[in-house]
Amino acid sequence: MAILVVGSVAFDSIETPHGKVDHCLGGAATHFALAASYFTDVRVIAVVGEDFLPKHEAVFTAQGIDTAGIERAPGLSFHWTGAYAGNLSEAQTLGTDLNVFERFEPKIPEAYTDSEYLFLANIDPVLQARVRSHMPKVRMVCGDTMNYWIKDHAANLAAVLRELDVLLINDGEARMLSGETNPVRAAEKVLAMGPKSLVVKHGEYGATGFFGEHSFGGRAVPRPFRAPALPLAEVVDPTGAGDSFAGGFYGYIASQPELTPAVFRKAMFYGGVMGSFACERFGTERLQAVTSGEIEARFALFREISHLDSAI
Amino acid sequence: MAILVVGSVAFDSIETPHGKVDHCLGGAATHFALAASYFTDVRVIAVVGEDFLPKHEAVFTAQGIDTAGIERAPGLSFHWTGAYAGNLSEAQTLGTDLNVFERFEPKIPEAYTDSEYLFLANIDPVLQARVRSHMPKVRMVCGDTMNYWIKDHAANLAAVLRELDVLLINDGEARMLSGETNPVRAAEKVLAMGPKSLVVKHGEYGATGFFGEHSFGGRAVPRPFRAPALPLAEVVDPTGAGDSFAGGFYGYIASQPELTPAVFRKAMFYGGVMGSFACERFGTERLQAVTSGEIEARFALFREISHLDSAI
Numbered sequence: 026m027a028i029l030v031v032g033s034v035a036f037d038s039i040e041t042p043h044g045k046v047d048h049c050l051g052g053a054a055t056h057f058a059l060a061a062s063y064f065t066d067v068r069v070i071a072v073v074g075e076d077f078l079p080k081h082e083a084v085f086t087a088q089g090i091d092t093a094g095i096e097r098a099p100g101l102s103f104h105w106t107g108a109y110a111g112n113l114s115e116a117q118t119l120g121t122d123l124n125v126f127e128r129f130e131p132k133i134p135e136a137y138t139d140s141e142y143l144f145l146a147n148i149d150p151v152l153q154a155r156v157r158s159h160m161p162k163v164r165m166v167c168g169d170t171m172n173y174w175i176k177d178h179a180a181n182l183a184a185v186l187r188e189l190d191v192l193l194i195n196d197g198e199a200r201m202l203s204g205e206t207n208p209v210r211a212a213e214k215v216l217a218m219g220p221k222s223l224v225v226k227h228g229e230y231g232a233t234g235f236f237g238e239h240s241f242g243g244r245a246v247p248r249p250f251r252a253p254a255l256p257l258a259e260v261v262d263p264t265g266a267g268d269s270f271a272g273g274f275y276g277y278i279a280s281q282p283e284l285t286p287a288v289f290r291k292a293m294f295y296g297g298v299m300g301s302f303a304c305e306r307f308g309t310e311r312l313q314a315v316t317s318g319e320i321e322a323r324f325a326l327f328r329e330i331s332h333l334d335s336a337i
Numbered sequence: 338m339a340i341l342v343v344g345s346v347a348f349d350s351i352e353t354p355h356g357k358v359d360h361c362l363g364g365a366a367t368h369f370a371l372a373a374s375y376f377t378d379v380r381v382i383a384v385v386g387e388d389f390l391p392k393h394e395a396v397f398t399a400q401g402i403d404t405a406g407i408e409r410a411p412g413l414s415f416h417w418t419g420a421y422a423g424n425l426s427e428a429q430t431l432g433t434d435l436n437v438f439e440r441f442e443p444k445i446p447e448a449y450t451d452s453e454y455l456f457l458a459n460i461d462p463v464l465q466a467r468v469r470s471h472m473p474k475v476r477m478v479c480g481d482t483m484n485y486w487i488k489d490h491a492a493n494l495a496a497v498l499r500e501l502d503v504l505l506i507n508d509g510e511a512r513m514l515s516g517e518t519n520p521v522r523a524a525e526k527v528l529a530m531g532p533k534s535l536v537v538k539h540g541e542y543g544a545t546g547f548f549g550e551h552s553f554g555g556r557a558v559p560r561p562f563r564a565p566a567l568p569l570a571e572v573v574d575p576t577g578a579g580d581s582f583a584g585g586f587y588g589y590i591a592s593q594p595e596l597t598p599a600v601f602r603k604a605m606f607y608g609g610v611m612g613s614f615a616c617e618r619f620g621t622e623r624l625q626a627v628t629s630g631e632i633e634a635r636f637a638l639f640r641e642i643s644h645l646d647s648a649i
Contacts, residue, residue, distance in 0.1 A: 111518050112512075112518035112519060112520075206423050207569075207570060207572065208424075209569060209570040210570055213570075229520065230542035231542070233568060248641070248642065249568045249642055250643070250647070251543070251565040251643050252643075253565075253643075254563075256520050256521045256524075256561045256563075257519075257521060258521040258522055258525075286647070287645070287646075287647075291645060328645065329560070330561055330562055331562070331563050331564075331643055331644075332643075332644055332645070333599070333606065334599075335562070335598070335599075335602065
């Protein structure tokens with residue numbers, strides 16, 4: 026089933042202990058779309074500037090991603106400059122040039138309105154809500170957000186959260202959104218805000234999913250599921266790892282007939298798999314080149330490093 | 338098979354957001370011994386003062402723990418004062434009164450010399466090495482250490498590491514010991530210092546084990562195994578959780594005929610199980626009262642929250 030993703034398509038200038046790249050293709054919607062494209066059809070709504078060239082569009086189309094919703098506007102594309110030090114667990118933002126993204130007004134192509142799966146990447150919750158409202162036939166809505174919207178746009182974000190099937194955020198965002206330091210109470214509070222299910226990402230420590238109680242037949246407190254991350258000897262560039270996690274997670278869900286607890290668990294493993302690939306090269310380089318065979322082999326490795334009956 | 342543990346038996350005064358206790362029974366050897374006692378016979382070498390009363394000894398003997406090696410010395414027992422705030426992930430030490438522990442000279446009762454499993458809890462590596470040297474018949478040696486010994490007693494610690502079968506440390510200690518921020522390269526460097534296997538504890542995120550290459554038939558880089566931690570809605574007091582992890586881990590290993598990769602994986606789960614119980618009450622309260630049925634039920638829960646074929 027097709028996923029429609031709305032979010033940023035951007036250029037990133039990144040420095041890590043492994044090197045430096047200037048204006049490589051990036052953005053949440055880009056990483057998400059590439060990761061999800063290995064599982065299902067993907068359509069993208071975004072805005073780019075005149076610096077977005079045919080070779081950049083080809084990164085999407087080579088994976089069969091529908092780019093009809095990528096709007097061209099006069100000016101330059103969104104450009105993020107960041108650096109990582111130490112164990113690369115946190116990015117230091119050195120510059121955010123919104124450029125054409127500043128006046129982003131998502132426009133949904135007619136051909137996209139039958140999309141059954143919607144992913145609201147990290148953008149202004151007002152825009153997230155607007156896209157959601159134009160997709161009355163959507164079957165499932167999954168979304169992301171960040172500290173900036175949690176802190177200063179709480180009411181707008183609350184309206185989006187009420188309509189989400191799955192919210193994907195990281196530890197810090199879960200703490201900020203809930204006001205709770207305890208991860209279980211934080212999850213309970215976030216789920217009470219509307220999302221049927223929640224995935225909290227822990228970076229190098231994997232992720233914890235809380236599958237909605239509705240699907241468990243009214244269980245009051247969703248039981249957590251913990252998916253590992255793969256310990257990597259070389260994290261070249263973690264930019265986009267969280268969006269790649271979301272792409273693997275949601276792409277797998279959209280490829281399945283329905284969202285059961287078993288599908289949710291496998292989706293969390295596929296999220297970790299795609300996130301781990303994303304870290305291996307700068308920008309989208311690794312996600313462009315990964316094969317289905319490599320994805321399945323890594324899924325098997327994730328199982329091996331976390332299951333008691335592992336073959337090793 | 339009997340485990341001999343050498344380490345601290347102490348009193349702790351602890352404050353957490355859930356309350357405050359004064360002079361409750363604590364110490365690494367205490368938490369370790371209680372956790373391990375559910376799996377195998379345990380013998381303790383430690384020194385205590387005149388404030389260590391029959392009711393304190395009864396905490397050990399009620400679990401069948403052999404206390405013949407707990408030496409009484411004039412003066413007061415080791416007393417630690419600490420506090421936790423926020424998400425209780427890090428203790429703030431407010432006071433360390435070594436008291437009788439300052440001149441601790443481990444003495445090994447004759448009846449203990451046939452112990453096949455030795456656990457060197459976090460004490461001066463000179464004492465760890467001395468105990469090790471008096472146990473020529475020991476089959477397996479597992480140990481812990483801390484930042485203080487890594488930083489200022491490196492040569493003494495190196496001698497201990499060379500003789501270890503398993504080293505259990507946390508993330509910060511692994512980084513400090515190896516000088517590496519990347520967890521895989523840190524593990525490789527630590528393993529090159531001598532330990533055949535390594536377990537790195539991540540607190541609320543579980544633990545990663547690196548099972549020695551010898552046991553995998555010469556594989557150059559040990560493959561990691563990731564065990565989850567249980568997300569707890571109430572962490573009352575995390576003091577001793579790491580030692581309880583070690584007790585569950587090593588207690589299970591000592592109860593098995595040999596250390597295979599499968600035993601190592603289950604041991605990591607039992608470590609997490611005992612660590613999770615330890616956090617539920619102040620001091621040793623929960624570890625004193627847990628039942629075998631509760632331990633097996635929680636082991637099953639750890640499996641459920643981490644395995645793809647979970648029943649939930």
